[in-house]
Amino acid sequence: MGTTIEYGFRKGIYTTEKSGDAIKFKATVRSPGNGQIAWEGVVRGNAIEATYIWTKKRWWWKDAREVKWFKGKLKSNN
DSSP states (O other): OHHHHHTTOOOOEEEEEEETTEEEEEEEEEETTTEEEEEEEEEETTEEEEEEEEEOOBTTBSOOEEEEEEEEEOOOOO
16 A cells, blocks of 8 residues: 555554445554544455545644545456
8 A cells, every 4th residue: 555655654454344245444543744544444255445534634724634435356377
């Protein structure tokens, strides 16, 4: 994760939970100068769907949040 290293994010806590054919996950990392990123998502087989919220407090902006959603599949070698 280039972003976590580039912006000073440190190792964080994560949880996983098996639910039927899916694995749900949550993770949070913090950076002294760049706030916090919280991930939440689901992996089913070779597919993933997740969101993250990057929060960084700034004196000129009360709620500096960046919310992203993504999904993807494991690339086949064929």
